[in-house]
Amino acid sequence: MNHGSPRPPVAPARSGVPEHGRVPKYYLVKTQLEDLLGELGPGGRLPTEIELSARYGVARATLRQALRDLLLEGRLRRLGRGTVVAGAKIEQPLSLASYTEGVTRQGLRPGRTLVALDRLPADPGLAGALGVEEDEPVWHLERVLYADEERVGLESTYVAVARVPRLDGDFDPAGSFYAYLRAQGLELGGAHERIETVLATPREALLIGTPPALPMLLLHRRSRDAAGAPFEQVRTLYRGDRFSFTLDLGAPTAH
Known part of the structure; x- marks a missing residue:
């Protein structure tokens, strides 16, 4: 029987983070965008890709991959030539x-x-x-x-x-x-x-x-x-x- 210190509780699952801890850059940008979506609220218009790339210090290709994920998940939607925060499904x-x-x-x-x-x-x-x-x-x-x-x-x-x-x-x-x-x-x-x-x-x-x-x-x-x-x-x-x-x-x- 193990009489040592009790084992710590199992940590909750880390959303989207692999066990090796190496997170793709686009995913980090996606989590930052999710915070922005919460601030803007449903119907809020996102800044342009140029502005977002500069804000997060990433290439346009990386930013677009993060935006694509959010679009496919229904968190964002296209409106005219821009992108807005989608409402609930x-x-x-x-x-x-x-x-x-x-x-x-x-x-x-x-x-x-x-x-x-x-x-x-x-x-x-x-x-x-x-x-x-x-x-x-x-x-x-x-x-x-x-x-x-x-x-x-x-x-x-x-x-x-x-x-x-x-x-x-x-x-x-x-x-x-x-x-x-x-x-x-x-x-x-x-x-x-x-x-x-x-x-x-x-x-x-x-x-x-x-x-x-x-x-x-x-x-x-x-x-x-x-x-x-x-x-x-x-x-x-x-x-x-x-x-x-x-x-x-x-x-x-x-x-």
Whole structure:
């Protein structure tokens, strides 16, 4: 048994600092920039790159790497020809609710613009997901998502034409699809959702208005109606720098 002096408590993890203690110069600049962001507050405009390089005594390339990290993390955002401190990320609950409901709870104004509303024959994969016959007509509804007039995502919804035959005539593409379903007397009973990180395709990045290198959060949802039958398939791409997702968990059950 060791009767010597007690061991000191384990030091808390050092954020971003490797065990060998050698910290890349860009990371030191990033920590200094984080202090500056706190001083400026959301919406505050950063000084120019020339001014920041002089302030921290680093090359422009080093500064840009630090800024790039903060942009990808959603701490900064481009505004015109400048850079400003970003506000908090939008928290979207993982629940069977519409995008409108989730964004509205954040005190933001949701919006959508229509990219396409097409009627097409279901291929084998889509037919299986929607519980229809192959080549049966389905709607493909594609829309850009907005929060306070900022483009933040891209949503593609597939649903059988037989379920909502008048979708192309009496649905407002700027509105909530789930609110439209409820108005038609249709209720969803549940869904399976999967999340992964991806990079947007060039087309998707252009529609959302982001650089292709910006990480995205991709949600795949397959919904069921109140009777448990397949109803819709949704693919939603969210900007990784603007969104986070929340889920309330209950206590584990004993087995």
